[in-house]
Amino acid sequence: MTATLTQYEEVTARYEPVIGLETHVELGTASKMFCGCPATFGAEPNTQVCPVCLGLPGSLPVINATAVEYTVLIGLALNCRIADWCRFARKNYFYPDMPKNFQISQYDEPLCVDGWLDVEVDGSTVHIGIERVHLEEDTGKTTHIGGATGRIHGATYSLVDYNRAGIPLVEIVTKPVPGTGPLAPVVARAYVTELRDLLRSLGVSDVRMEQGSLRCDVNVSLSPLGATEWGTRTETKNVNSLRSVERAVRYEMQRQAAVLDGGDRVVQETRHFHEDTGVTTSGRSKEEATDYRYFPEPDLVPLAPDPDWVESVRARVPELPSTRRRRLAEELGASEFELQSMANAGVVDLVAATAAAGAPPAEARNWWLGYLTQKANEAGVEPAELAIGPEQVARVVALVAAGELSTGLARQAVDGVLHTGDDVDAVVAAAGLRRVSDVDALAAAVDRAIDAQPEVAEKIRRGKVAAAGALVGAVMRATRGQADATVVRRLILDRLGVTE
């Protein structure tokens, strides 16, 4: 099954990739695309269904106006032209997760066309053209039981959940993106990341790749450097994480290069990405030959968005992530790179809010990018889902700045908040975490440490200041870490009559 791969450096030394991305986004509307069923995720199978989304004989679709509005909002945010007249079309094919054995989609008359999205990669801007943004209905979800692959072939039986059938789905298709060279995989990932952030900022979807509300197909072709014609492309489906987007493009580049190196032709086909192994495998060649027999959906009337209404939607396009990043870069005094790191970690809003709550931007950034991202990773959640929020982080920063918490104590305080969900002050009080900076209280501990290790004290007196660390450690242990190590060190040296 595993294909021969060419070393990545060799690929990019000889070939130029062209990439293209098709992204499917489930819209976060209250109801489905063509009926009134709830569009929420995670309900018991086949409980959010009705005659329409089950495609029962006689049932008819009615367009969800909010889904159209969300699509126009996405189109406008992607700098598209909004069609003044368009239609839905039927895409005909048989599959058990399709209640009607056709999908209501859009074909040659999409709602939004010809836009663009700029993405930042390594400090430079890549301009990604958007071919179209169209609206369609999602299919049901099949689970194939038995068989080794989890695919329908070889399965003993299949379970179908139609809760997802009819959920509004927006497809965003890029124009082919040439000229990115070795950066192609990174550009692909950066585009999907940027798109995800943009969709999130529009509030039109929860864009969770792990729940399938954002799904990606990647198109890749290679041509020899300097060639005037592009190569044959493959379409890799089932690419369901940001990391996978990058891996899938990279893998396809390496695989196609090996094919071309061997003097063979790349087959135009659908391929499947395997999350576990990182490889792509050929889909059934039959799929490529499918004739969907598109024709205008006769059960729906054409959609003709009123220009005034489109303008009113345009006025509601919020500040987009790229604009916001530039503004925040200024406000937070962060570099583009630092902002990119924050964006990748999903903490831009958290840092901004923490800064707004009074923390110095650099401190806010350090907390969220460092310790808190680590905690989120450990817990397997997004930083925004942690039990600690910007207000609490700002309070921790303030306590540190006031000298009441050391860095170590501050982390313990954060841990306490994460554990208990209480606020910082309550955690500090309950656990007795206040830093001991009272010199009188510390003096006794210092004396005890000197008395306990006279030979170390003697070394210090003789000028070997570095040995003070052992005594500082003893004091810190004795005060259960609540002492300020700097103060302790100064007290020890004072006591022994030594200066640094």
Add this chain to the structure above:
Amino acid sequence: MADELTRRTAAELAALVAAGEVSAVQVARAHLDRIAAVDDRVHAFLHVDRDGALAAAAAVDARRAAGEPPASPLAGVPLALKDVIVTQAVPTTCGSKILQGWLPPYDATVTARLKAAGVMILGKTNMDEFAMGSSTENSAYGPSHNPWDLSRVPGGSSGGSSAAVAAFQAPLGIGTDTGGSIRQPAAVCGLVGHKPTYGGVSRYGLVAFSSSLDQAGPLGRTVLDAALLHQVIGGHDPADSTSIDAPVPALAEAARAGARGDLAGLRVGVVRELGGEGYQPGVEAAAREAVATLEKLGAAAHEVSCPSFRYALPAYYLIAPSECSSNLARFDAVRYGLRVGDDGVRVLEEVMALTRDAGFGPEVKRRIILGTYALSAGYYEAYYGQAQKVRTLISRDFAAAWRSADVLVSPATPTVAFGLGERVDDPMAMYAADLCTLPASLAGVPAISVPCGLSDGLPVGLQVMAPALADDRCYRVAAALEATAGHPLIDEVPPL
């Protein structure tokens, strides 16, 4: 008494029930008894819902007993419902084996409106499978028989409803018309049948054959009855995006006005292309006589030419099969209806294929294959695309005709009822039964068939077409013609 009740018009029955002279239950029983007595010969019904009809009748009576006004002008009137209209918990087969045993979990909008109006649904009537045909011979459950001559077809696809109404099993029937399936059976059974303006009656719950053409409409023995029924089922429905958001014209009023027999100032266009070769002389003669009658009532008739009408048949047989090939894809054995070959070994595609092979009849298969081909990449423009252009041309012919005519008329069918078995092996001959009715279907304009005499003892219908949303004109002209005859033609039907 019971026999007398079944001879009454819907309007008369509603009045009797409203006045308390008979109960709705008595009316329902009389018709159920009639069905029990004659349907073994007529075979109009696929399913008789005795309990449902009597329960609906009891509700009408209870409402009257409580002193409430009738739910509608048709409260307490029984009706025969074509089996392509979905009825909750009552079998709906569309005349097909593939839906055998399916109990729909919901009511069509038409069904719901009938129930809300206090109309008693007696049962579901026979039809050509998925409404594809002109004789009911494509029903998987055997054909219906024309009450005028049991060896002849009652028309189709709504032949079960037309046979039921003509056999006095019900005063009213619901049909659906895609290319003529209300008007043609009405014509050959001596009834009034109206295809509303496309979008005039909700399609929600009408199992789709060709979505851009299908319309449900009334069948009755008089123009007024048809108008009253149309008013009950018509009007905007948010569940059907193609439903027109406009008030239903005052149709019963138009029928009553027409019955007064004054058509002064009405411009009648006689369509040149809907006549001549292939038309029986007796049919053409009856239609000519009807036009002469309209002129006597004050109308001015002249010939109009609609040259694109001659392409209606080929255009229709590309558009309707194309849409049906997609609409009927859902019958796949996965969720409901027939399942064949599911032995735990065969894969899904085989079970789907075996089920569709066993579940669909030859005409349905023919049209699915035709439509699949017409929509295929590389053929789409030449077939489906071209047919849509013809459709536009036909609409333009109508638009041009409306400049000189308020209504257009033609025979409703080229021939009177043909014999059972006569055309089953000749699809083109069968398709020709819809020659007159196809243009109005493709253009989405309203058209009525009203009895205009007999030819060789069999009924002939005159088709009256009007501009979109002017359904009232159809009823007015039809009622004027009906009034001149003195009594409804159906009174002349020989006893069974």
